[in-house]
Amino acid sequence: MKIIVQNLAINYKDEGDGSVALFLHGWQDNLHTFDSLIPFLFLKKRIIRLDLPGFGESDLPKENWDLDGYVRFIDGFVKKLDIQVDVLIGHSFGGRIIVKGVADKILKANKIILIGSAGIAKNRSIRNLILKVLAKIFGLIMHIPPLNFLREKMRKKVYNLVGSDYIGVGPLKETFLKIIKEDLSESAKKIIIPTLLIWGKNDKETPISDAEKFHRLIPKSELKIIDGAGHFVHKENPQKVAELINLFV
Amino acid sequence: MIGQTNINKKNIAVIFGGQSAEHDVSIITAHIPIIQSLLAVRQFDVWPIYIAKDGSWYCDKAMNELAYFKQNNFETLLAQQKKIRILFDNGLKIIWPGIISKTVQIDVAFPAMHGTFGEDGSLMGLLRMANIPFVGCDLFASAVAMDKVLTKQVVLAEGIPVVPYVWFTKNDWQKNKDIYLKKIDELKWPLFVKPVHLGSSIAISKVKQKTELENAIEVAFHYDDKILVEESVENLIEVTLPIIGNDELQLAAIERPLNKTDFFDFSDKYLSSGGKKNSGANSHYSEIPANIDKELAKKVEEFGKKTYYTLGCSGIARIDFLINAVDKKVYVNEINTLPGSLYHHNWRKVGVSGVELVTKLVALAEDNFIQRKNINYAFNSDILKKTGGQKNQN
Numbered sequence: 001m002k003i004i005v006q007n008l009a010i011n012y013k014d015e016g017d018g019s020v021a022l023f024l025h026g027w028q029d030n031l032h033t034f035d036s037l038i039p040f041l042f043l044k045k046r047i048i049r050l051d052l053p054g055f056g057e058s059d060l061p062k063e064n065w066d067l068d069g070y071v072r073f074i075d076g077f078v079k080k081l082d083i084q085v086d087v088l089i090g091h092s093f094g095g096r097i098i099v100k101g102v103a104d105k106i107l108k109a110n111k112i113i114l115i116g117s118a119g120i121a122k123n124r125s126i127r128n129l130i131l132k133v134l135a136k137i138f139g140l141i142m143h144i145p146p147l148n149f150l151r152e153k154m155r156k157k158v159y160n161l162v163g164s165d166y167i168g169v170g171p172l173k174e175t176f177l178k179i180i181k182e183d184l185s186e187s188a189k190k191i192i193i194p195t196l197l198i199w200g201k202n203d204k205e206t207p208i209s210d211a212e213k214f215h216r217l218i219p220k221s222e223l224k225i226i227d228g229a230g231h232f233v234h235k236e237n238p239q240k241v242a243e244l245i246n247l248f249v
Numbered sequence: 250m251i252g253q254t255n256i257n258k259k260n261i262a263v264i265f266g267g268q269s270a271e272h273d274v275s276i277i278t279a280h281i282p283i284i285q286s287l288l289a290v291r292q293f294d295v296w297p298i299y300i301a302k303d304g305s306w307y308c309d310k311a312m313n314e315l316a317y318f319k320q321n322n323f324e325t326l327l328a329q330q331k332k333i334r335i336l337f338d339n340g341l342k343i344i345w346p347g348i349i350s351k352t353v354q355i356d357v358a359f360p361a362m363h364g365t366f367g368e369d370g371s372l373m374g375l376l377r378m379a380n381i382p383f384v385g386c387d388l389f390a391s392a393v394a395m396d397k398v399l400t401k402q403v404v405l406a407e408g409i410p411v412v413p414y415v416w417f418t419k420n421d422w423q424k425n426k427d428i429y430l431k432k433i434d435e436l437k438w439p440l441f442v443k444p445v446h447l448g449s450s451i452a453i454s455k456v457k458q459k460t461e462l463e464n465a466i467e468v469a470f471h472y473d474d475k476i477l478v479e480e481s482v483e484n485l486i487e488v489t490l491p492i493i494g495n496d497e498l499q500l501a502a503i504e505r506p507l508n509k510t511d512f513f514d515f516s517d518k519y520l521s522s523g524g525k526k527n528s529g530a531n532s533h534y535s536e537i538p539a540n541i542d543k544e545l546a547k548k549v550e551e552f553g554k555k556t557y558y559t560l561g562c563s564g565i566a567r568i569d570f571l572i573n574a575v576d577k578k579v580y581v582n583e584i585n586t587l588p589g590s591l592y593h594h595n596w597r598k599v600g601v602s603g604v605e606l607v608t609k610l611v612a613l614a615e616d617n618f619i620q621r622k623n624i625n626y627a628f629n630s631d632i633l634k635k636t637g638g639q640k641n642q643n
Contacts, residue, residue: 001454003467004467004471
């Protein structure tokens with residue numbers, strides 16, 4: 001189903017009846033990320049999921065958004081559907097939107113659930129500075145023929161090596177850079193509603209240390225760690241994640 | 250790398266991509282089955298002409314592989330490609346500019362572009378002016394078929410039944426919303442809201458309640474300036490009939506998409522390949538031939554042929570029908586002048602392989618071209634001489 005929000009055609013799914021649970025997916029993901037989780041949710045809820053702008057079957061934002069752009073968009077989506085959100089549930093980048101939006105009092109909910117949420121900036125300033133200098137030198141060298149033919153291949157290898165999501169972000173490159181800059185530690189402190197943090201123990205993208213930090217910063221939070229699961233814990237162990245959600249809401 | 254020319258083979262240009270919502274589907278159609286089959290025949294030198302989303306034209310034989318478009322660094326690779334120039338001056342020529350430029354004269358064009366600028370007749374107009382044979386429907390049939398309202402108006406005038414509908418433009422809606430809401434209210438609910446020019450099911454909404462109507466209209470207007478709201482058919486059986494031919498028509502099997510959802514949406518149509526990789530259009534969710542009674546099948550075939558003829562289709566088209574299983578009424582829904590992946594899965598079922606289908610379409614294009622050549626478009630006139638020129642000011 002589609003709806004127009006801020007002049008963008010947005011793909012979304014609206015299932016069930018009751019108070020609203022709004023699900024936000026992660027970066028370069030789409031609403032189907034929650035497909036295996038939904039059947040285990042025994043909630044008397046209206047479950048709404050959407051493809052965030054630039055992902056899935058939704059339009060690409062017309063300019064480069066920052067995190068506030070996505071927060072304002074979710075606010076617009078909620079208003080357009082004319083709904084009151086009871087529970088906000090976000091994975092990774094979706095969690096980042098929720099933390100910022102709820103802290104700034106733009107997004108409203110009675111409870112929030114953050115699954116492997118992003119938002120804690122990595123303390124990698126020296127590492128990043130070195131990488132930046134190396135990238136510049138590397139970039140210049142790789143423009144010299146015949147090395148220029150190998151440029152793309154090498155670039156990909158290097159980015160994989162340092163564990164960056166940067167490759168493949170395509171037209172959202174600038175948006176991605178704007179978003180990852182922001183550390184949400186201060187925002188997390190402002191969240192005063194009950195918050196459930198669900199993390200996979202082996203999460204490499206947003207490690208357990210991020211979860212622990214969120215747990216320390218958000219006063220009414222509880223942290224549940226699932227063994228044997230990584231960043232996509234809701235897909236790897238949907239039954240367990242659903243059980244935690246069912247208990248919490 | 251651009252590719253080597255082969256002087257013993259006919260140069261055929263497969264044109265795909267384009268600035269339409271169906272850009273990616275077009276890439277699939279071009280490769281499966283068109284390029285794949287043309288290469289298998291070994292009679293053609295295949296030149297893939299790819300029109301990027303920004304409207305730039307490229308041609309490189311590396312693009313004969315579907316895998317080229319699936320690479321992660323596709324955008325970077327494309328940026329490194331040299332854009333081509335096209336000459337339409339009595340023949341179609343591809344030119345790779347540069348210090349040592351290269352030119353290839355195309356013998357036949359195979360349009361594989363869905364939607365706007367391709368399937369809507371725009372590309373056919375260019376190919377007509379270039380004066381070369383091209384596969385599929387001509388400009389006129391393509392343009393009418395691309396407009397769902399025009400199609401309904403044309404076929405209805407020939408006595409072919411269509412579902413009751415209301416149509417309006419964005420301007421109409423903004424100025425006279427109440428009038429159109431009233432007209433819509435007279436239709437039998439639930440309703441479908443559709444952009445008029447979009448080929449795929451993108452942006453089509455099924456509306457069951459009045460509260461959903463205006464949102465659905467807004468979505469449709471996001472994609473088009475003209476939309477239609479039509480009744481849905483009760484006890485619905487949806488079927489489609491692929492047809493090839495110019496004057497003598499050959500029918501494929503009547504196919505029934507077995508929808509999982511309320512209607513056959515974009516992903517059902519193109520993405521669920523029924524577990525069979527690369528089969529293109531939906532096969533798993535289709536029943537071929539459709540299990541409908543003989544009387545209905547006869548009506549579908551009769552209306553199919555009549556619609557094909559009325560619109561002046563040539564080469565290939567697919568006619569979609571809506572059937573009320575209870576009152577046995579058959580309605581023509583829309584005409585698709587470039588069926589996704591040529592509906593080769595259906596043709597295979599009636600014994601026409603991908604290779605046979607594609608070579609047959611090229612032969613039909615050449616026949617059509619000969620016929621077109623025999624029509625006299627120019628005649629002598631002395632109108633210019635008789636018309637007074639600018640008066641001498643001296």
